[in-house]
Amino acid sequence: MTRPTTDLSRLKAALTAETQARWRDDARETQGWSVKAIRSTAAIVALSGAAAAGLAVSAPAMTEMAAGIIAPKSEIDFRVGRNASMGRLEIYGSVGSRASVRSEKGQVVIRLPGQKTPDIGDFRANPPMGVTAVALRQDSRASEIVMTLAEGAKARFGRSDGAVYVQIETKDVEGDTAKLIMQQAGETPSASASSSASEQAPAKTTYPVVALKHVKLEDGVQIDFPFPDVTGAAVFRRGEAVWMVFDKEVDFRLPPTLKDGVVIEQANWARNDGFTALRLIAPAGGSLSVDTEGALWRVRIGGKALDAPLSEVAVKRDDTSGAATLTLNLAGARKVAWIRDPMVGDRIAVVTAPGPVKAVRDDRSTVQASIGSTAQGVMIERMAPDVTVTLDGDRVAVTRPGGLLMSSDDNGTEARTIQTGYRAALFPTAPDASWSETPPDGFLKKYNALQVSAAEEQGLGAEGPYTARLDLARFLVGQGMNFEAQGVLDLLGKTNPRSLGDPQMRGLRVVAKVLSGRLTDAQADLDSTALISDPAANLWRGYIAQKTGHYEEARKAFAAGAPALDGFPPQWRTRFATANAQAALATKDLASAAQIIGYAVTQDVQPLDRLEAQLVQAEIIEAQGDKRRALRVYTAIAKSTSDRLNTPAQMRAARLKLELGEAKPDETLATMNALRFRWRGDDTELELIRTVGDIYLTQGRYREALEVLKSGGMSFFSRPEAVEINQKLNAAFRSLFLDGMADGLQPVEALGLFNDFRDLTPVGADGDLMVRRMARRLVEVDLLSQAADLLDYQVENRLQGVAKSQVAADLAAIHLMNRQPEKALQAIWKTRTTLLPKAVMAERRVLEARALNDLNRTDNALEVLGTDMSPEALDVRADIYWRQKDWVKAGALLEKRLGERWKKDGNLSLAEEANLIRAGVAYSLASDQKSLDRLSQRFGKFADTAQNGDAMRVALAGLDNGPLRASDFAMAAAQTDSFTGWVASMKQKFREQGKTPAAPAPAQQAQAPAAAPAPKKA
Structure with a gap:
C-alpha cells in the first residue's frame, strides 16, 4: 500500500506561526523588505487566515481563494443547532450580524454585504433540520446563501443577542447528518432559540440512563459504560482531549469524583442526532485502551493498557473510480457523526462500530484529509471543506470531488521525483539574485506549486529528499518572507535531522534569521560544523558582530570573509561594506572607514541601500571634523521617504545645528523628542536617548535627563550600547548627590528627585555618604521624618560595624529632634557593640541619656552618663537636674557651661542664652542670691542685644528684686527652652559634617541593595 504523502498541515502550521510572529515585528523596513515582498506577504497572511478558518490548503483550493477571499469567523461565523423538531442557524461576526433574510417560494435567502466569500463548507455539509440543500451565489455587492426548505418546514427569522437567526420548525423532517455541539465550547444555540424550541416541542423525550462507573488506577483511571444493549463506539485522543462517541442517544450519569484534577481535569458530554459523546481533558502521553464485553464498553486512560483482543483497521488507497480515495474496512460500521471540536474549532468525522475492538494504529495524512489513530473506530480530520466521508456496508470511503491530492506512486516503491526550481547559491550563506525575481506565472501560483511539492516531499519520510523544501525556503527568502522561510527550515530540521549537516540548509537558515532580526539564533547556525569551511559565513559573522556592538570582532570577521564578497548580489555587497565601515568608525579607524564606505556607495x-551607505558616510565626514559638510548630507537624507533613514538623519542634523549655533536647545529638544516617540527599538533610539540626555544635563534639567537615560537602559538592557547609557546615568546621579550638583535644588525637590531614582544609589561607601548628605539637607529644613527614614534604611539594610553605629547615632539625634525619644533609644540599643571609637561611644552615650531624660527616666539617664563630664554630657546633666528640680546643681552646671563667655564681646548664641536664663531661674528658685548677683553682674550686659532680652532680664533680676511674680519666671523658662538651643547646635553639627564628611570604611560595608526606600510622608 502506498502511504499518502503530505504533512502539509504541519508545514502550514509552521508557516502560519512564523507569519504571525513576523507581523508582530514592527521593523519590516529596517530589515530591508521591498514593497513587492510586503505585497506578497499580505497574500500569504490572507491564505494563512483562511487555513485557520478550516479551508483547504491544496493547490485547487488556493486557486479558488485567489478569486474570492474567504471571510474569517470574526466577520462571518455560522452556528447551527438542532433538536428533534427544529433547527436553528445563527450568524455572528462584524459582517454576519448585518445580514438580511427573506423568504422566496420554499427557500430562505440570507444576504451578506461585501465581497468576502462566506465559508459554508460545514454549513452545506450539515444544514439545520428542515433544510434539504444549501447554495451560494454572489454579485459585486454581496453574497447570498440560499437554503431550500423541506416539505412542511416553516422558517422564521430575526435578530437576537447580537446575531441574525433563522429558525426552521418541523415535526417530521429528520436530519441527514449528525452534528454534535459540545456545550463547553459555547457552540450551542442562543437562549432564545432553546426556549423557543422547548415551547413548541410537544413533549419531552426521555432517554435511557447510563450510569458510568470508574476505578482509580496507578497513574490512570478506568471508566465503564454499561449500555442496555449493544452500542457502536469510537474512542480516540486528540491533543489533551479523549473522545468517546457512541451511536445511541442516552443520558450519562457522571460520578462526581471522575474529575480528580490529576488524571482527568475536565469532563463534558452531549447528545444529538443519534449520538452521545463524552469528552475528557486528560494529560497527553498516557496510554489509551479499550475493551468490550457484550453491551459494556470499558475505557482505560493511563496506567497499564487493557489486554483485549484487537484488530487493526487498515487504510488503503482506491483509484478504481477515477478519483483518489482512502478506504477503511470497519466491520459493523453504522453511522458517520460530524463533530465540532470546541478547542480546535474544526469539524471531524467519527465512525462508530460495535465490538470486538477495532483500531487505526497509525495516522494517515493527505493534503485535504487526515485519518487519525484511534483506540476504537475511525476518526477523520478534514482540511478541505468538500471532503466527504461515506459508508457502504463496512467500507468507509474518504474522498472529495476530483479525488484527494496524493502522490502518483504506482506501487508504493518509487517516490515521485520532485522538480527543483532554484539553483543553489555560490556559497551556502550567499543568497542568489534569482531568488527575488518575480515568477513569470505570478506569486500565488508559484507559491502554491512549491508548497504542494514541499508537502509531498515531506511525506516521503526522514530519509527522503528535501530539495523541494529548500526551493520553497529560497523562494520565501527571495520574496522577503524570512519568518515563513524559517518555519519551513525549522520543520525540515526536525523531520529530516540529516539536513542539519547540509551547508545549503544551514546557510539558508542563517540568511532567513539575520534578515528577520534573529541575530543570536543565526549565530548558532554559523557556529555549526556545516559552515566551518564557508568563507562567506565570515561576512555574516561580521555583520552580526557589528549589529550587536562587538566592533573589533566585526572587523576581523569582515577581513576574513573579504574573498567571498564578490559572490554576493550588489545589495549585500553594499550592506556588508556599510556594516564594516560602521565598525571601523566605532574603532576610530577613520581612514579605513572612509575607504570602505567609498566602495559601498x-x-x-536600489536608492534606499545607497542612501543607507551615504548616511554612514556622513557620520565618517562628521568624525573627520567637517561638520558643515556632514550637516548638508544629513539634511539631504532627512528628506527621504524611508523612516529608517530620515529619522537618524534628522536627529544628527538637529544635533549639529545645535553644536554650530544654528539652533537653540529648546528647538533641538522638541525635534529630538518628536523623533524619539516616533521611532523605537534600534540603535537610532539609543543614539536619540544619549543625545537628549546630554542636552538636558547641560540645561540643568536633571529630572528629564535621568528619566530619558533610564528609559534607554531599561529598554535596551541586553544591548552593549546600553552599558554606556547606564554609565552616563549613574555618573549623572553621582554628580547630583555626591558632587553637589543638586545643592542648587530646593531640599524638597532634591528629595523627590532622589526618591524617584533611588535605585541608582551606588553600593558601598559612596552610596552611604550620598544618603547621609541627603538626610542632612532634610534636617536643615526640618523634614525630620523623611531624613529618619533614609538613615533607618541604611542602618537596617546596608551597614555593619562602626559605620552602622555611627549612622545610628545620627538617626537617634534626628528622632530626638523630632521629639520621639522611644525611637531614639531603639536606634541606639539595636546597634550596640563594644568595638567603637571613644568619640562615637561618647556621642551615643549622651544621646541615650538625653532620650532617657525625655522619657522622665532621670536616674537611668545619670547612670548612663557615669563620669562623663564633656560639654555635651554637662548639658544633659543640667537638663536632668532641672527635671528633678535640683535647682542648686542645675544652676551650677548651667553657669559652668557658660564658662568665661562673659569676658568676650558679641551676642550670645541661642544655646548660651538658654543656659543663662535657666541658670538665673535655678538660682532664684534655690534662693541663692549670691550666685544670682554674680551671674547678673557678669552677663547683664548681654540683655540689651539678646534675642530673648525680656526673659533674660526677668531671670537675672530674681524673685525679690522688683515687682516680679512667679509667673514671670515660668514664662522666662518656657520662652527659653534648652531643647531649642540643642536642636540648633545639632543642625550646626550636621552642617559641619556635610562639609568634611567622614565616610565609613568600605571593609565595614555589608553587601546590600543599592537603593533606599521612599521616605514616608510627614
Whole structure:
C-alpha cells in the first residue's frame, strides 16, 4: 500500500506561526523588505487566515481563494443547532450580524454585504433540520446563501443577542447528518432559540440512563459504560482531549469524583442526532485502551493498557473510480457523526462500530484529509471543506470531488521525483539574485506549486529528499518572507535531522534569521560544523558582530570573509561594506572607514541601500571634523521617504545645528523628542536617548535627563550600547548627590528627585555618604521624618560595624529632634557593640541619656552618663537636674557651661542664652542670691542685644528684686527652652559634617541593595 504523502498541515502550521510572529515585528523596513515582498506577504497572511478558518490548503483550493477571499469567523461565523423538531442557524461576526433574510417560494435567502466569500463548507455539509440543500451565489455587492426548505418546514427569522437567526420548525423532517455541539465550547444555540424550541416541542423525550462507573488506577483511571444493549463506539485522543462517541442517544450519569484534577481535569458530554459523546481533558502521553464485553464498553486512560483482543483497521488507497480515495474496512460500521471540536474549532468525522475492538494504529495524512489513530473506530480530520466521508456496508470511503491530492506512486516503491526550481547559491550563506525575481506565472501560483511539492516531499519520510523544501525556503527568502522561510527550515530540521549537516540548509537558515532580526539564533547556525569551511559565513559573522556592538570582532570577521564578497548580489555587497565601515568608525579607524564606505556607495543598488551607505558616510565626514559638510548630507537624507533613514538623519542634523549655533536647545529638544516617540527599538533610539540626555544635563534639567537615560537602559538592557547609557546615568546621579550638583535644588525637590531614582544609589561607601548628605539637607529644613527614614534604611539594610553605629547615632539625634525619644533609644540599643571609637561611644552615650531624660527616666539617664563630664554630657546633666528640680546643681552646671563667655564681646548664641536664663531661674528658685548677683553682674550686659532680652532680664533680676511674680519666671523658662538651643547646635553639627564628611570604611560595608526606600510622608 502506498502511504499518502503530505504533512502539509504541519508545514502550514509552521508557516502560519512564523507569519504571525513576523507581523508582530514592527521593523519590516529596517530589515530591508521591498514593497513587492510586503505585497506578497499580505497574500500569504490572507491564505494563512483562511487555513485557520478550516479551508483547504491544496493547490485547487488556493486557486479558488485567489478569486474570492474567504471571510474569517470574526466577520462571518455560522452556528447551527438542532433538536428533534427544529433547527436553528445563527450568524455572528462584524459582517454576519448585518445580514438580511427573506423568504422566496420554499427557500430562505440570507444576504451578506461585501465581497468576502462566506465559508459554508460545514454549513452545506450539515444544514439545520428542515433544510434539504444549501447554495451560494454572489454579485459585486454581496453574497447570498440560499437554503431550500423541506416539505412542511416553516422558517422564521430575526435578530437576537447580537446575531441574525433563522429558525426552521418541523415535526417530521429528520436530519441527514449528525452534528454534535459540545456545550463547553459555547457552540450551542442562543437562549432564545432553546426556549423557543422547548415551547413548541410537544413533549419531552426521555432517554435511557447510563450510569458510568470508574476505578482509580496507578497513574490512570478506568471508566465503564454499561449500555442496555449493544452500542457502536469510537474512542480516540486528540491533543489533551479523549473522545468517546457512541451511536445511541442516552443520558450519562457522571460520578462526581471522575474529575480528580490529576488524571482527568475536565469532563463534558452531549447528545444529538443519534449520538452521545463524552469528552475528557486528560494529560497527553498516557496510554489509551479499550475493551468490550457484550453491551459494556470499558475505557482505560493511563496506567497499564487493557489486554483485549484487537484488530487493526487498515487504510488503503482506491483509484478504481477515477478519483483518489482512502478506504477503511470497519466491520459493523453504522453511522458517520460530524463533530465540532470546541478547542480546535474544526469539524471531524467519527465512525462508530460495535465490538470486538477495532483500531487505526497509525495516522494517515493527505493534503485535504487526515485519518487519525484511534483506540476504537475511525476518526477523520478534514482540511478541505468538500471532503466527504461515506459508508457502504463496512467500507468507509474518504474522498472529495476530483479525488484527494496524493502522490502518483504506482506501487508504493518509487517516490515521485520532485522538480527543483532554484539553483543553489555560490556559497551556502550567499543568497542568489534569482531568488527575488518575480515568477513569470505570478506569486500565488508559484507559491502554491512549491508548497504542494514541499508537502509531498515531506511525506516521503526522514530519509527522503528535501530539495523541494529548500526551493520553497529560497523562494520565501527571495520574496522577503524570512519568518515563513524559517518555519519551513525549522520543520525540515526536525523531520529530516540529516539536513542539519547540509551547508545549503544551514546557510539558508542563517540568511532567513539575520534578515528577520534573529541575530543570536543565526549565530548558532554559523557556529555549526556545516559552515566551518564557508568563507562567506565570515561576512555574516561580521555583520552580526557589528549589529550587536562587538566592533573589533566585526572587523576581523569582515577581513576574513573579504574573498567571498564578490559572490554576493550588489545589495549585500553594499550592506556588508556599510556594516564594516560602521565598525571601523566605532574603532576610530577613520581612514579605513572612509575607504570602505567609498566602495559601498559605488555599488549598483536600489536608492534606499545607497542612501543607507551615504548616511554612514556622513557620520565618517562628521568624525573627520567637517561638520558643515556632514550637516548638508544629513539634511539631504532627512528628506527621504524611508523612516529608517530620515529619522537618524534628522536627529544628527538637529544635533549639529545645535553644536554650530544654528539652533537653540529648546528647538533641538522638541525635534529630538518628536523623533524619539516616533521611532523605537534600534540603535537610532539609543543614539536619540544619549543625545537628549546630554542636552538636558547641560540645561540643568536633571529630572528629564535621568528619566530619558533610564528609559534607554531599561529598554535596551541586553544591548552593549546600553552599558554606556547606564554609565552616563549613574555618573549623572553621582554628580547630583555626591558632587553637589543638586545643592542648587530646593531640599524638597532634591528629595523627590532622589526618591524617584533611588535605585541608582551606588553600593558601598559612596552610596552611604550620598544618603547621609541627603538626610542632612532634610534636617536643615526640618523634614525630620523623611531624613529618619533614609538613615533607618541604611542602618537596617546596608551597614555593619562602626559605620552602622555611627549612622545610628545620627538617626537617634534626628528622632530626638523630632521629639520621639522611644525611637531614639531603639536606634541606639539595636546597634550596640563594644568595638567603637571613644568619640562615637561618647556621642551615643549622651544621646541615650538625653532620650532617657525625655522619657522622665532621670536616674537611668545619670547612670548612663557615669563620669562623663564633656560639654555635651554637662548639658544633659543640667537638663536632668532641672527635671528633678535640683535647682542648686542645675544652676551650677548651667553657669559652668557658660564658662568665661562673659569676658568676650558679641551676642550670645541661642544655646548660651538658654543656659543663662535657666541658670538665673535655678538660682532664684534655690534662693541663692549670691550666685544670682554674680551671674547678673557678669552677663547683664548681654540683655540689651539678646534675642530673648525680656526673659533674660526677668531671670537675672530674681524673685525679690522688683515687682516680679512667679509667673514671670515660668514664662522666662518656657520662652527659653534648652531643647531649642540643642536642636540648633545639632543642625550646626550636621552642617559641619556635610562639609568634611567622614565616610565609613568600605571593609565595614555589608553587601546590600543599592537603593533606599521612599521616605514616608510627614
